[in-house]
Amino acid sequence: MKKSNFVFLIGVLVLVVSIVSAITVDSRFRSSTGAAFTEISTLNDVSSPNSLRFFASQITSFPPTNEARFRVNFASDTPLSDLNTISWMQFVDHGYVSHVDVYIDTAGDGGGSDEALVFEYAKVDPNLCDGSSTPGDGIYPTGQLNTFGDKGIVDAGAFAWKNSGPAGPCGDSNFDSGHKSLTDWKTTFPNAKVIAIEIEADGWIAESEIFIDDVMINGELVENFDGSQEVEVEIVQLTLASITPVSLNFGSLSPGTNDNPAVNGPIMFDATGSNTNVRVEVSAVTGFPFETGLKLDGDDTPFGKFWNLDCVENNNVCTFTPATTVPTLSIPAGAISGLKTGMITYTITGPTP
Amino acid sequence: MIKNFSVLLMMSLLVLGISFVFAADQTVQVTIGGDVVVAISPNPLDFGNVLPNSVDNAATNGPIMFDATGSNVDVTVQVSSVSGFPFADGLMFDGEEPVGKNWLLECTIQNNICTYDSASTVPTLNVPAGSAQGQNQGTITYTVTGPQP
Numbered sequence A: 001m002k003k004s005n006f007v008f009l010i011g012v013l014v015l016v017v018s019i020v021s022a023i024t025v026d027s028r029f030r031s032s033t034g035a036a037f038t039e040i041s042t043l044n045d046v047s048s049p050n051s052l053r054f055f056a057s058q059i060t061s062f063p064p065t066n067e068a069r070f071r072v073n074f075a076s077d078t079p080l081s082d083l084n085t086i087s088w089m090q091f092v093d094h095g096y097v098s099h100v101d102v103y104i105d106t107a108g109d110g111g112g113s114d115e116a117l118v119f120e121y122a123k124v125d126p127n128l129c130d131g132s133s134t135p136g137d138g139i140y141p142t143g144q145l146n147t148f149g150d151k152g153i154v155d156a157g158a159f160a161w162k163n164s165g166p167a168g169p170c171g172d173s174n175f176d177s178g179h180k181s182l183t184d185w186k187t188t189f190p191n192a193k194v195i196a197i198e199i200e201a202d203g204w205i206a207e208s209e210i211f212i213d214d215v216m217i218n219g220e221l222v223e224n225f226d227g228s229q230e231v232e233v234e235i236v237q238l239t240l241a242s243i244t245p246v247s248l249n250f251g252s253l254s255p256g257t258n259d260n261p262a263v264n265g266p267i268m269f270d271a272t273g274s275n276t277n278v279r280v281e282v283s284a285v286t287g288f289p290f291e292t293g294l295k296l297d298g299d300d301t302p303f304g305k306f307w308n309l310d311c312v313e314n315n316n317v318c319t320f321t322p323a324t325t326v327p328t329l330s331i332p333a334g335a336i337s338g339l340k341t342g343m344i345t346y347t348i349t350g351p352t353p
Numbered sequence B: 001m002i003k004n005f006s007v008l009l010m011m012s013l014l015v016l017g018i019s020f021v022f023a024a025d026q027t028v029q030v031t032i033g034g035d036v037v038v039a040i041s042p043n044p045l046d047f048g049n050v051l052p053n054s055v056d057n058a059a060t061n062g063p064i065m066f067d068a069t070g071s072n073v074d075v076t077v078q079v080s081s082v083s084g085f086p087f088a089d090g091l092m093f094d095g096e097e098p099v100g101k102n103w104l105l106e107c108t109i110q111n112n113i114c115t116y117d118s119a120s121t122v123p124t125l126n127v128p129a130g131s132a133q134g135q136n137q138g139t140i141t142y143t144v145t146g147p148q149p
Helices: A003-020 A173-177 A182-188 B002-023
Strands: A025-033 A036-041 A051-056 A067-074 A086-094 A099-105 A115-119 A143-146 A159-162 A179-181 A193-202 A208-217 A220-223 A228-235 A242-244 A257-261 A267-270 A278-286 A294-296 A306-309 A312-314 A317-319 A323-325 A327-331 A343-349 B039-041 B045-050 B054-058 B064-067 B075-083 B091-093 B102-105 B108-110 B113-115 B119-121 B123-127 B134-145
Touching (some): A036 A228, A067 A208, A067 A220, A115 A182, A267 A306, A306 A323, B045 B054, B045 B123, B102 B119
Parallel strands (some): A036 A067
Antiparallel strands (some): A025 A067, A051 A067, A099 A115, A099 A193, A115 A159, A159 A179, A208 A220, A278 A306, A278 A343, B039 B064, B075 B134, B108 B113
């Protein structure tokens, strides 16, 4: 074969491999649970100017776990067989090095994630479990690392343990049966799809503070935290209530009649526009003949009656079901003829602090 | 006489030798790779306290600035996504939907060094009626690219 043809063939092979191994990232999120947080930082960045800071307090009670996470969601049709490498830069200020969970749909049937493969420093090399120099020495690296430092990145030979099984120890048959290399997991789950990866720092071993940067999948840069900006807002409490009709009208009534309905009743209370639970309470009724003759839902003591309008969140927006009350009016015998006006006063409150 | 001649001959050879050293040239070369660095500030962008059903709330620490100082090529910054409530639907840049907006930061060479004018955009936030009370966080993601090959 001519040398030029050979070079061309190699070039074509490289192109084919890179096409087959292409990973489509759907979205990226960061999150935390328990006493943990993530934040964009300008400290310990590898690619200027930002890194992502993980902080997780040591877990002293469970739940919740204290975990700071960065998640990359994959396109729904990504086979596990296409995942070749995962790497990220991490500066371990203190605590335990961050790890990565690979969430998979084992059957690849679209049923969502039903297993996670955990690649962590302590278990990624089965010949050096739970240690750095000798197995079980419990010494873990700090400072600047590429993924797992002296134990390399996540690649074909990196070992992961199955999250649905025990977390250790190496040598235990139950653990060992669910502790395999990435290559072997691909064989175990030939149809599996990758749903997401999550790089995490947690507080299982110690309080951990880690700065990560330059997350790469199959050698492609997925995130370096330099092109993102956090945005924050505090939405303050707002309590509103509309009470209709504004002018409640009982029409023309005869003296000596009881429980006359309003011509434009019932009274409706609506808190739409509020963002908290709202309480509407009758605080006063004034004017003749309303002070003594007004009933709400047959209760002849309207003062103190109240209605709770509860916020039901729907896509971060409060919705409310209006409340109603049926007003009636009794006119004492001998009441002087003519137009009478009065006032119902309500107190509207949000939740008490 | 012979002794003096020898001294002169040696000095001539020495001068000739030195002349050879000074006449030598050396080529030096380097290839400087392309580099893209963009600082986007402030981070985080903060809208402070806002009421539900309010529009065009200004950021308390705006505007947003894009600075490519440290790069050595023309740089384009483009908003690729905005996530989180109420930002995904309520964030505006210069009064417009932010996703797709872009800014070109051009290298101006001074003494072989790229310098840049920073770009800026004014963010505002619309908050829908009934928005649940509390602290909300979101993320603006930008795509930062150098010149196309």
